[in-house]
Structures are given as structure tokens and as C-alpha cells.
Amino acid sequence: GQSLEQPSEVTAVxxxxxxxxxxxxxxxxxxxxxxxxxxxxxxxxxxxNALDGLEETGRFSSFLSRSDSYGYLLLQELQMKxxxxxxxxxxxxxxxxxxxxxxxxxxxxx
Amino acid sequence: NAGVMxxxxxxxxxxxxxxxLRCSPMKGHSHVYWYRQLPEEGLKFMxxxxxxxxxxxxxxxxERFSAEFPKEGPSILRIQxxxxxxxxxxxxxxxxxxxANVLTFGAGSRLTVL
Numbered sequence: 254g255q256s257l258e259q260p261s262e263v264t265a266v267x268x269x270x271x272x273x274x275x276x277x278x279x280x281x282x283x284x285x286x287x288x289x290x291x292x293x294x295x296x297x298x299x300x301x302n303a304l305d306g307l308e309e310t311g312r313f314s315s316f317l318s319r320s321d322s323y324g325y326l327l328l329q330e331l332q333m334k335x336x337x338x339x340x341x342x343x344x345x346x347x348x349x350x351x352x353x354x355x356x357x358x359x360x361x362x363x
Numbered sequence: 364n365a366g367v368m369x370x371x372x373x374x375x376x377x378x379x380x381x382x383x384l385r386c387s388p389m390k391g392h393s394h395v396y397w398y399r400q401l402p403e404e405g406l407k408f409m410x411x412x413x414x415x416x417x418x419x420x421x422x423x424x425x426e427r428f429s430a431e432f433p434k435e436g437p438s439i440l441r442i443q444x445x446x447x448x449x450x451x452x453x454x455x456x457x458x459x460x461x462x463a464n465v466l467t468f469g470a471g472s473r474l475t476v477l
Contacts, residue, residue, distance in 0.1 A: 296466075297468070298466060349411075349463030350396075350419050351396070353407075353408070356404075
């Protein structure tokens with residue numbers, strides 16, 4: 254089986270930095286992805302880590318530690334438009350099925 | 364280059380009717396995934412298909428639900444004899460053969476069962 258845990262809600266102010274953590278338990282692991290979803294919208298891909306370390310894409314960075322079964326998404330210079338739900342997702346080998354966590358709802362305040 | 368196209372965007376059915384949801388993957392993508400999302404919840408994997416093949420249907424309910432991805436035409440998720448608990452957003456995603464780590468999602472089909 255598999256499970257992913259991430260906080261249900263995070264609140265931060267505009268311009269700040271926020272980190273959303275994700276721990277996972279899975280019988281097979283290929284990589285960890287992050288997706289963003291605004292209310293009423295479709296999930297959109299943000300980042301992917303297959304190896305340990307930090308991946309940076311503009312204001313967003315994602316980190317993975319395979320030995321700790323842990324990753325995080327780091328959002329810098331927060332903007333109001335970053336208010337959304339963020340999902341970590343595990344990609345499993347043998348079919349590349351992607352399993353999503355329950356999501357973290359981020360509220361950005363002025 | 365159109366993205367993942369889903370239709371209908373909104374569908375209303377009465378209990379006992381059938382719902383058919385369609386998904387056309389991005390051009391060049393041969394892998395299709397269906398997910399279900401209840402309000403305020405995450406995305407629950409349902410089924411993973413390639414052309415004419417069901418690769419993994421471990422998330423599909425055993426009864427009333429079926430999916431196909433024919434050689435020609437869109438992928439179809441079919442729900443027979445719908446019940447109120449089937450009301451949800453159903454998202455389709457696609458990926459290329461070599462890039463299953465990046466899913467491109469459609470806008471979703473929102474099913475309401477009265």
C-alpha cells in the first residue's frame with residue numbers, strides 16, 4: 254500500500270516564504286511530484302524529484318530525501334495568487350501510477 | 364496544441380441513469396489516467412490506460428464503473444446506475460510514453476447526481 258501525509262492548511266503573508274512538507278510510505282517509489290490546484294480548476298504540474306536534493310524553478314523549489322521518505326515544496330516571495338491547494342504525489346514503478354496526497358490548502362494574506 | 368480535453372464539463376444525472384465522461388489526451392500522449400475528487404479532498408486514482416489496454420484499474424469500484432481507451436477516439440469513463448455518492452469531479456490526465464512523471468490534467472467533468 255501507500256500513504257502520503259501533508260498538513261491540511263498553511264497560512265502565510267504576502268512576500269514571505271512557506272514550506273509544505275510531505276512524508277510518504279509506499280511499497281515502490283520512482284519519484285515525488287508537486288501539483289497546484291486553484292479552486293474550481295485543474296491540477297497543474299509544478300516540480301518533480303527523482304533523486305535526493307533540491308530542484309529550483311523560479312520562486313518554487315522542491316526537495317527530496319529518499320532515505321527519510323520525505324520531501325517539501327518551498328514557495329518564496331509569496332503572492333496572493335499562490336493561494337491554492339498543493340498536492341504531493343508519489344510515482345510508483347511498474348506502471349508509473351501517480352498517487353496523490355490529500356493536499357495542503359495555502360492561504361496567502363496581505 | 365490543444366491540452367487535455369474533457370467533456371462534458373458539467374453533467375447532471377438522476378439516480379439510476381448512466382454517465383459517460385470523455386477525455387482526449389494531448390497530442391502525442393498515449394497514456395491516460397482518471398482521477399476522482401470530492402470537494403475539499405485529494406485526487407483518488409481510478410484507472411490508468413494506454414491505447415486499447417487497461418494497465419491498472421486498482422482504484423476503480425468493482426461494480427458500475429468501467430473505462431476504455433479505444434484505438435480511435437477518446438477515453439471514456441462510464442458509470443452505470445449512478446448513485447448520489449458518485450457526485451464528484453472526475454479529472455483525466457495524460458502523459459507521453461517517456462514522461463509519466465509529468466501529468467497534464469484536463470479541466471475536469473463535474474457530475475451531479477440528483
